[in-house]
Amino acid sequence: MLDVGHPVWVPLKKNQFFDDAPGELSNFAQVTISRDRALKVTLVKRSNRAAPVTTGKDIGLDWGLNSMFASDLGDQLGRQFYPWLRKVDAQLTKLSAELQHRGIKPKTNARYRRFNQRIREYVRNEVGRILNRLVKRYGVKSITLETLDLRNGSLSRRMNRILTRAGRAAVEEKLKSMSETQGIEIHEVNPAHTSRECSGCGFVSKLNRKGPHFVCGFCHKRLNADTNGSRTISLRRSQGLQYPYASRQTVLQRLDPRFEARWGLKPGDAEKLRLAKERRPVTVGLTSLWSIRGLETKLH
Numbered sequence: 001m002l003d004v005g006h007p008v009w010v011p012l013k014k015n016q017f018f019d020d021a022p023g024e025l026s027n028f029a030q031v032t033i034s035r036d037r038a039l040k041v042t043l044v045k046r047s048n049r050a051a052p053v054t055t056g057k058d059i060g061l062d063w064g065l066n067s068m069f070a071s072d073l074g075d076q077l078g079r080q081f082y083p084w085l086r087k088v089d090a091q092l093t094k095l096s097a098e099l100q101h102r103g104i105k106p107k108t109n110a111r112y113r114r115f116n117q118r119i120r121e122y123v124r125n126e127v128g129r130i131l132n133r134l135v136k137r138y139g140v141k142s143i144t145l146e147t148l149d150l151r152n153g154s155l156s157r158r159m160n161r162i163l164t165r166a167g168r169a170a171v172e173e174k175l176k177s178m179s180e181t182q183g184i185e186i187h188e189v190n191p192a193h194t195s196r197e198c199s200g201c202g203f204v205s206k207l208n209r210k211g212p213h214f215v216c217g218f219c220h221k222r223l224n225a226d227t228n229g230s231r232t233i234s235l236r237r238s239q240g241l242q243y244p245y246a247s248r249q250t251v252l253q254r255l256d257p258r259f260e261a262r263w264g265l266k267p268g269d270a271e272k273l274r275l276a277k278e279r280r281p282v283t284v285g286l287t288s289l290w291s292i293r294g295l296e297t298k299l300h
Contacts, residue, residue: 012041020132021181023047027244034117050183056141059134060234062194062226063167064146066212068130070283072234073138076131082152088119089159096158119162124170131174140184143175144237146191146229189236190243192251199231202251202259206272217277 002008023045030042051059056180060072066080082165092115096106106112134140150167151160178184203218214221236242243251256270265273 006112010041012043018043018045021045021177022266023181026247034113047181049180051156052185053141053183056139058142058144058238059140060230060232060237061143061145062229063145064226065152066226067136068126069143070224070230071134072227072231074224075134076224076226077134078126081126082154084122084243085119085152085159085163088115089155091115092119093156093157113159116162119159120166120170123163123166124173127167127174135178135182135184142185142187143178144189144234146189146194146233149191160174187237188242188244189233190246190251192246192248193241193255194229194232195225197232197255199228199235201204201294202255202262203270203273204255204259205277207277213260 024045024047027204029044032040032042034040057073062070064076064078066079066082068081070076092112095112097110099106099109140197148168148171150164152163153192155163160191175186179186193204195205195209198208198214198216198219201216201219202223203216205217208214208216209225212225214223214225216222228288240252243254246254257267259265259270260267
């Protein structure tokens with residue numbers, strides 16, 4: 001029983017990220033009760049919106065295939081992220097199969113829901129930890145990334161659904177917080193062809209990316225595929241090529257002329273070169289073919 005004038009003190013688990021976040025502690029808390037009847041108390045901080053940062057680095061980030069994020073500076077951030085998810089994915093798949101064998105819908109099972117909550121909390125904590133470390137290391141002024149596609153071919157469809165929901169929410173929440181409390185500018189670019197476009201010469205081809213490696217079919221630039229993606233993202237923003245609402249085809253139709261103009265090619269040569277690389281039937285004029293081969297030889 002609660003008596004008036006006699007408060008009950010409830011101990012709360014310490015959270016280093018919350019403690020380090022700027023702002024003053026509010027005189028109220030959020031209290032929620034989960035479907036499993038678990039009580040959760042969340043403290044709240046109040047802070048004024050920070051002024052935009054005027055000095056520091058402009059960082060491009062790509063959601064990686066082998067690490068959580070790759071930066072245009074060559075960082076591979078969160079290398080243990082996917083190994084942990086693959087391990088948990090196997091456990092979750094086994095649990096789901098057991099429940100279905102017993103005729104139990106996974107979503108109605110408390111253990112299954114706790115498993116999902118554990119994954120969401122892990123993703124959220126890792127996103128916060130990695131982005132905090134990035135800002136502390138470089139003194140970041142702005143972050144540019146593409147609209148997130150968090151699917152990973154090494155994970156099950158169930159885990160990809162969980163990761164997509166949890167990861168996107170965690171990244172959006174963290175970036176919003178960094179913008180409001182630290183003054184870091186956040187920019188998004190269209191994700192179309194960022195994994196296929198060479199950050200060196202601008203040539204776009206599906207053959208450029210070979211798993212974790214990127215090898216340009218035009219200038220022969222070689223580097224980590226995720227690093228190339230993050231550099232392409234950063235370049236698009238710096239060159240004003242975000243194309244936020246354009247379709248994949250429209251983006252390609254805008255990238256090709258830039259590539260052709262840069263290398264002195266004729267309109268349409270980018271598409272012809274792409275088709276020739278993919279060994280698909282194409283009619284190429286002798287002048288265009290000669291200029292393409294000449295450039296390839298010179299760059300090689």
